[in-house]
Amino acid sequence: FIDEAESILGTRRASRHSNILSTLVPMFCSEMDGIDSLGEVVIILASNRADLIDPAILRPGRIDRKIRVRRPNRAGAREIYRIYLTDNLPYESAILESAENRGAAIDRLIERLLDAQFAKREESKFLEITLRSGRKESVYRSDLLSGAIIASVVERAKAIAIKRAIANEAVAGSDPGRLDGISENDLQLAFDAEFRENDIFPPTDIAEDWFKLIDFDPENVVKIAPARAARGANTAHHFSGIV
Secondary structure, rough: OOHHHHHEEEOOOOOOOOOOOHHHHHHHHHHHHHHHHOOOOOEEOOOOOOOHHHHHHHHOOOOOOOOOOOOOOHHHHHHHHHHHOOOOOOHHHHHHOOOOOHHHHHHHHOOOOOOOHOOHHHHHHEEEEEEOOOOEEEEHHHOOOOOHHHHHHHHHHHHHHHHHHHHHHHHHOOHHHHHHHEEEHHHHHHHHHHHHOOOOOOOOHHHHHHHHOOOOOOOOOEEEHHHHOOOOOOOOOEEEOOO
């Protein structure tokens, strides 16, 4: 298994200067051809930019099965949340009292989280896209969601709950019943913090990278801009002239 495959198996370019890809890619291809005769050996490459991998690597007979993993929709996000919000985590008593059993209570919690996080609200808008026809489309936080982001949100929520428990320990004294666990508000705060504190988009002015990141087809797009620019942010940049 090779992650970030484009970093070591990138497209070779003609140049006077020595380039390690000029030797690494042919060597990898040769190794692939030799492995093919072994049987019961699977080589997996993972990349967010498969278009940057040398075509010789991806030709039939080598890495010839391509699986595109898109960002999770609501159903996918529900399954991912259920992996990280396990039954053995401590939850706020109000959450556990909302259903007949612990599992059902967590399922209801996740549904409320998804209702808020997949809502098409102005404050959850992240990117504005202008098409050649003049029509504008918006990209929301939910369109940028990934398994890694969900995992980070849950970890942030745990940290918030732990800090609150430590701060309230002196008040609660020896009564553990007064120390609640993770709350719905903790998870919502963690979700907002994840998008507020992290730069979701690539640190580059290459608009193509933005589209690759959000699984958006760049055809007929003439301009993209962070939605925060429309709300008056001074740090936003506009990109135009995209073919």
